[in-house]
């Protein structure tokens with residue numbers, strides 16, 4: 608059990624459960640922040656928000672193979688455990704859970720019982736990454752059962768993931784509160800993401816275009832432009848800047864259904880490839896009541 612300052616670090620489920628039981632026995636409230644590591648200020652803002660809501664903050668770092676497609680970046684995904692551990696210790700995280708793949712999938716991934724949130728899992732990022740949200744939903748269920756937190760925190764950058772998790776928690780009656788944390792951005796607007804590390808300096812200079820185009824699309828729709836027309840212009844603007852758009856879509860914020868003329872609470876989501884990276888981002892748009 609390697610320790611860094613006051614941070615307890617555990618790899619095995621039995622040790623995790625023993626520590627959680629001890630905290631529970633003394634009446635402590637537990638918050639949980641699941642991550643895939645390579646921590647940045649976005650992750651740390653989840654940890655800080657978690658601290659305001661509980662006595663102990665548990666963070667997991669697990670690069671979940673079940674949510675990666677066969678040709679995706681599982682092997683290349685940045686693993687920076689030493690730096691992550693230091694940042695978590697400095698931020699006041701109480702326990703870092705770093706399970707191995709065998710700890711999470713002892714029978715192997717193919718034999719793992721899976722959790723699927725129908726509908727929400729198959730659109731937008733789910734359409735381009737088949738099986739991704741089944742992998743996310745399955746591992747989040749397992750991690751919630753392992754940690755048994757009072758509250759779990761997720762970033763709005765991964766908005767579709769957040770809704771998938773909210774839905775599974777509701778449908779499967781998990782006794783946990785799900786808290787959404789706003790997207791933390793670089794000074795030029797780019798949403799912080801571990802995958803930004805894949806960008807060359809030239810690509811990094813282009814990357815904020817994604818957020819700029821999302822904001823411009825929101826402004827146009829706010830000013831009365833038709834949704835389909837604004838979506839098309841957004842896709843064209845991304846391509847003209849040198850990104851390869853996957854989708855740019857205006858949806859109902861509540862459930863990601865296509866936005867209709869009566870809907871007021873909207874979200875504009877986009878994904879685009881840039882070099883080796885697949886960037887995602889979103890902006891909310893609340894139209895005035897009719």
Ligand SMILES: Nc1ncnc2c1ncn2[C@@H]1O[C@H](COP(=O)(O)OP(=O)(O)OP(=O)(O)O)[C@@H](O)[C@H]1O
Nearest residue numbers: 642643644649761762764765790791799800801802
């Ligand atoms: N910029 C950000 N602001 C707020 N939360 C974030 C940000 N980036 C990631 N998160 C949240 O941190 C949690 C862990 O995410 P993850 O470890 O996948 O980081 P990531 O930077 O999004 O990596 P990736 O590049 O794989 O998407 C998720 O709930 C995610 O939404």
Ligand SMILES: CC(C)(CO)[C@@H](O)C(=O)[O-]
Nearest residue numbers: 641642643671743746765
């Ligand atoms: C929620 C999560 C930790 C599940 O592997 C992952 O999808 C992530 O980091 O957003």
Ligand code: BAL
Nearest residue numbers: 643674675739765768
């Ligand atoms: N941040 C979402 C995790 C993934 O893209 O696999």
